[in-house]
Structure formats: structure tokens, C-alpha cells
Amino acid sequence: MIKRAQQKNIKLYTVGLGSSTWYFNHYLKPLAEETGGEFYMAAKAAGLKDIYDSIGKSIDLSVDSDGDGIPDYYEDNLVAFNGKRILTDKNNADTDGDGLSDGEEVEIKVKEYGKQAVVFGKYNSNPTSGDSDGDGLNDGNARYINRRGKTIKVAPKDMEPLKMNGHKRFWDAHVKSQQEGITSEYSSPIASGKMTHYAKVKAVDMNMSLYKYDTYSITNIVNWYPDDPQWWITGFSGARKEFRHPRAHRLFVIGHIRLGELKKECLLSFGANEYNQRASKYIVNDEDDSIWVYWDEFRQ
Numbered sequence: 001m002i003k004r005a006q007q008k009n010i011k012l013y014t015v016g017l018g019s020s021t022w023y024f025n026h027y028l029k030p031l032a033e034e035t036g037g038e039f040y041m042a043a044k045a046a047g048l049k050d051i052y053d054s055i056g057k058s059i060d061l062s063v064d065s066d067g068d069g070i071p072d073y074y075e076d077n078l079v080a081f082n083g084k085r086i087l088t089d090k091n092n093a094d095t096d097g098d099g100l101s102d103g104e105e106v107e108i109k110v111k112e113y114g115k116q117a118v119v120f121g122k123y124n125s126n127p128t129s130g131d132s133d134g135d136g137l138n139d140g141n142a143r144y145i146n147r148r149g150k151t152i153k154v155a156p157k158d159m160e161p162l163k164m165n166g167h168k169r170f171w172d173a174h175v176k177s178q179q180e181g182i183t184s185e186y187s188s189p190i191a192s193g194k195m196t197h198y199a200k201v202k203a204v205d206m207n208m209s210l211y212k213y214d215t216y217s218i219t220n221i222v223n224w225y226p227d228d229p230q231w232w233i234t235g236f237s238g239a240r241k242e243f244r245h246p247r248a249h250r251l252f253v254i255g256h257i258r259l260g261e262l263k264k265e266c267l268l269s270f271g272a273n274e275y276n277q278r279a280s281k282y283i284v285n286d287e288d289d290s291i292w293v294y295w296d297e298f299r300q
């Protein structure tokens with residue numbers, strides 16, 4: 001029993017009533033002490049009230065020292081549903097320093113089984129990792145670079161912190177490449193207002209970066225940061241010779257499309273594409289009404 005309680009991080013509080021000292025010392029006391037709880041003894045039933053009051057105090061759920069919404073008691077004792085301890089710091093509201101408080105990352109859940117209840121922590125994201133799913137997107141923060149005095153978001157905050165959104169390598173390479181400086185860029189090939197679009201969709205603000213990758217390296221081929229809003233990114237024409245033969249077997253693209261007020265309308269048409277939906281290689285970012293497209297292409 002002690003072992004099972006230890007494995008599940010359950011503290012046992014035991015109370016002995018009466019005078020069976022031998023039994024108490026051999027069973028109840030070790031049970032409590034070896035699981036981190038406490039042993040109490042009452043000679044008479046009248047003493048029990050004080051003891052239960054004292055046990056009640058040691059699992060006081062009203063103290064939340066760092067004010068993150070998780071009581072100290074749970075920060076010291078909380079386990080996830082799989083039985084693993086959740087190691088948050090009760091004196092630090094944001095244990096992993098990723099901008100999300102421990103209380104935002106973990107929800108306290110109570111599951112009742114008849115008269116018993118089990119309390120456990122449910123992860124919205126991992127409170128002890130800034131990138132819970134290891135996909136290169138941060139749980140709590142978007143990543144930015146500064147270009148020509150303009151702040152540009154180059155990676156969104158992870159809208160799905162427990163689901164891989166693309167390869168870590170790609171996002172990291174993208175952020176690094178954009179930080180280091182743009183290797184090549186081209187302005188808008190479409191003069192705004194001189195074309196009409198068949199779907200009568202308004203032009204929106206967007207940019208895109210294309211990379212080729214292999215086992216050892218990731219090379220930035222082009223960054224497209226047009227000054228004018230664009231209709232849609234569909235690919236490159238062969239008008240520029242640089243685009244004609246990139247000679248890459250493996251390509252990936254990271255694009256950011258700021259849809260603004262057109263978000264709903266655009267998402268309807270975007271989401272209607274069955275392949276996109278199945279592959280789910282886009283992230284809808286409600287904070288700035290944009291979508292991020294991340295796509296990798298492997299051709300033999």
C-alpha cells in the first residue's frame with residue numbers, strides 16, 4: 001500500500017484512536033510517514049475533532065502564494081491523469097517563463113467515482129516547457145524580427161500547443177533565416193487595382209518564404225514581402241529565371257496571410273479544400289485574424 005501511494009504521490013494521513021500502540025507504531029505511523037503525510041493519535045474520541053481540523057489545515061486549498069490560480073497544495077502534489085507529478089513552482093506563477101501562467105497551462109479537474117473523487121491536472125500546455133509539443137512554436141509567445149524599422153511576426157504563438165504544427169527544424173530555420181537578414185526579396189508582381197479576381201475576393205496583406213532542405217541544411221530560396229496587398233499565393237510563374245529551376249527535391253514554405261475582416265469569408269473557401277483540411281497545414285491565429293501556412297513538399 002505504501003508503495004502504491006508513493007507511486008501515485010498520495011499522502012496518507014492516519015489517525016489512531018484508543019490504546020493499541022503497537023499496531024499504531026507498526027502500521028499507521030509508517031503508512032503516514034513514508035508517504036509524506038502525518039500520524040495522529042487520540043486517546044479518546046473527543047480528541048478526534050482537533051486532529052481532523054489539523055489535517056484539514058494541511059490540505060488548505062485557499063493559499064495560492066504566486067496567484068496563478070493553482071493552490072500551493074496542488075502545486076506541491078498535483079499529478080496528471082497518467083499519474084505523473086506536475087512539477088510547477090508554487091512561488092512562480094509562470095514556472096517555465098513562457099508568458100502563460102501555470103494556471104493557464106494546467107486546469108484542475110475533479111473526477112468523481114461514487115463517493116470518491118480524484119483530483120488531477122489537465123494540460124492545456126506543458127507548464128514546465130516553453131514548447132510543449134516540440135514543434136518550434138512557443139506556447140505563449142509569437143516570434144518577431146525587425147526589418148527596415150518594421151516589426152514583423154515571423155512565427156505565431158502555438159495555437160495548438162499539444163499538436164505538432166510542422167517540423168521544429170523548419171520553424172527554427174525560418175526564424176533564424178529571417179533574423180539574419182533577407183537573402184532575396186521581390187516586390188509585388190501584381191499591380192494593385194489593375195486586375196480583377198474571379199472570386200471577387202479583396203486583396204490582403206501577405207508574405208511568404210520558400211526554403212529547400214535536405215538532411216544537412218536548410219537554404220532560403222526566396223522571401224516575398226510585397227508592399228501591396230495580394231490576391232492569393234498560388235506559386236511562382238517562370239517569368240523570373242531564379243524560380244524556374246530551384247533544383248530542390250524537398251521544399252517547404254512558410255506563409256503569413258493577414259485576412260483581417262475577410263477572415264471568415266476566406267476561411268470558408270480555404271477550409272472547403274479537402275486536401276488542406278486533411279493535411280491541416282495551416283494555423284488560424286485569432287489574435288490578429290491571420291492564417292499561417294506551413295507546407296513541405298517532398299518529391300523524388
Ligand SMILES: [Ca+2]
Nearest residue numbers: 064066068070
Ligand atoms: Ca500557485
Ligand SMILES: [Ca+2]
Nearest residue numbers: 094096098100
Ligand atoms: Ca508558463
Ligand SMILES: [Ca+2]
Nearest residue numbers: 126129130139
Ligand atoms: Ca509551457
Ligand SMILES: [Ca+2]
Nearest residue numbers: 160161163165
Ligand atoms: Ca503545436
